[in-house]
Amino acid sequence: MNKVLLLITMIPVLAFSQKKEVLMYFKSKDSLIGVKNQAGKIIIPAEFRDYTGIKDGESVQGGIGNETILFVGGKKNEKSEKNTSGYVYDRKGNFLYQPYLFDNGADYFSEGVRRFVKNGKVGFVDRYGKIIIRPGHDFASSFNYGYAVFCDGCDWEKTDDEHPAIVGGTWGVMNTKGETVQPFTKYTEKDIDIDGKYYPYPFQYNEKEKNILRFFEKYNKIISAIHYVNVYNEMSEEEKKLIFEIVERPQENFPYYQINAYDNRKTNLAAFDDLKFFVSKDGKTVFNISYEDKLIPFEKWLKEEIKQAEEYQKKHSNNPNKFENNHN
Numbered sequence: 001m002n003k004v005l006l007l008i009t010m011i012p013v014l015a016f017s018q019k020k021e022v023l024m025y026f027k028s029k030d031s032l033i034g035v036k037n038q039a040g041k042i043i044i045p046a047e048f049r050d051y052t053g054i055k056d057g058e059s060v061q062g063g064i065g066n067e068t069i070l071f072v073g074g075k076k077n078e079k080s081e082k083n084t085s086g087y088v089y090d091r092k093g094n095f096l097y098q099p100y101l102f103d104n105g106a107d108y109f110s111e112g113v114r115r116f117v118k119n120g121k122v123g124f125v126d127r128y129g130k131i132i133i134r135p136g137h138d139f140a141s142s143f144n145y146g147y148a149v150f151c152d153g154c155d156w157e158k159t160d161d162e163h164p165a166i167v168g169g170t171w172g173v174m175n176t177k178g179e180t181v182q183p184f185t186k187y188t189e190k191d192i193d194i195d196g197k198y199y200p201y202p203f204q205y206n207e208k209e210k211n212i213l214r215f216f217e218k219y220n221k222i223i224s225a226i227h228y229v230n231v232y233n234e235m236s237e238e239e240k241k242l243i244f245e246i247v248e249r250p251q252e253n254f255p256y257y258q259i260n261a262y263d264n265r266k267t268n269l270a271a272f273d274d275l276k277f278f279v280s281k282d283g284k285t286v287f288n289i290s291y292e293d294k295l296i297p298f299e300k301w302l303k304e305e306i307k308q309a310e311e312y313q314k315k316h317s318n319n320p321n322k323f324e325n326n327h328n
Contacts, residue, residue: 021037021091022037022038023043023069024036024037024038024057024059024060025055025056025057025058025060026042026056027046030076031050032047032049032050033049033050035060035089043092043093044093047075048071048075048076049075050073051073052072064256064278064289064293065109065289065293067128067254068090068096068128069089069091070087070088070099070106071086071089072085072106080098081120083117084098084100084101084117085098085099085106086098086099088106088116096129097117098116098117099117100115100117100122107142109127110142110268110271111142111144111146111176111248112126112127112247112248112258113125115140117135121137122135122136122137122138122139124140124178128254132176133177133178134178136178137151137152138151138154138169142271144267144268144271145192145245145266146176146245146247147173147174147175147199147202148173148174149172149173149174149195150171150172150173151168151169152169153168153169154168154169154170154171155167155168155169173194176202181199183197183198183199184197184198188201193265193266203245203246208283209246212246213259216261216277219302220241220244221241222302222306223242223302223305224240224242225321225323225324225325226306226309226323227240227269228240229309229312230312230319233320234320239264240264241264242261242269243262243264243266244261244262245260246258246259247260250281255280256281257278257281257283258276258278259278260275261277274289276289277289278295285297287301306325310325
């Protein structure tokens with residue numbers, strides 16, 4: 001275990017950032033938004049409605065999670081394709097794709113990919129807009145623990161309910177290559193239950209990656225205690241134990257491993273929580289990411305999370321999942 005600590009150091013370093021051209025939003029006379037560079041050259045013409053209050057001259061955000069430019073509003077005089085929300089461009093002004101509509105906005109990234117729609121079919125792209133799985137299904141869920149559910153011949157149910165369901169059609173399960181996967185008849189505890197059927201454990205690691213995951217296992221108990229301190233269903237230590245998996249690896253212009261945390265049912269806790277981590281390409285420096293998409297050194301993040309957990313417990317002394325800081 002000491003070897004692990006030597007390999008993965010906690011020395012705060014400046015977060016990697018590829019030197020990008022500074023881009024700024026601009027508004028036309030009819031309040032449509034586009035993007036210019038510092039020299040005033042138009043990179044993306046002003047043809048998008050703005051629903052977020054972007055100011056003229058406001059900088060286009062960069063960093064992790066902002067490798068491309070998302071316009072959340074539709075184009076003037078253009079009807080959006082069904083099940084889409086917004087338009088995504090690269091930072092040179094090239095149109096990439098239309099994100100899938102989810103939760104009244106553009107689909108979130110999950111396990112390094114996001115859904116998009118083309119000609120009525122759903123596919124997946126990575127953080128740079130590269131197509132990872134070509135659009136070929138009428139519906140696909142986000143990826144969770146290496147798998148996504150899909151259907152063909154299905155559609156939204158016709159109802160006035162605020163949250164309609166996808167109904168009808170033929171359903172299946174795909175892996176991260178877009179291949180249809182059949183369930184196991186025999187399974188182990190590492191395999192994943194999807195709608196009552198078990199699918200094979202999807203992750204494979206080399207020794208370097210195994211060592212990265214050993215680091216997170218070392219912190220498993222304290223991170224799970226932080227996560228469950230405000231959960232009001234009493235849980236055993238075994239139920240609270242988290243699972244850590246590498247869901248994204250270093251690539252050009254992105255020198256990080258992304259590690260997601262999952263609960264004991266293998267539900268992705270990184271999707272809407274802060275249990276998503278980044279490890280430098282050399283495997284030596286660990287970060288969490290803030291809501292402003294800024295990298296935070298792990299030790300700094302952990303210290304603040306411990307403080308918040310202790311403060312919560314002082315105010316809610318009857319919480320069933322007691323937080324104990326036994327980590328040295």
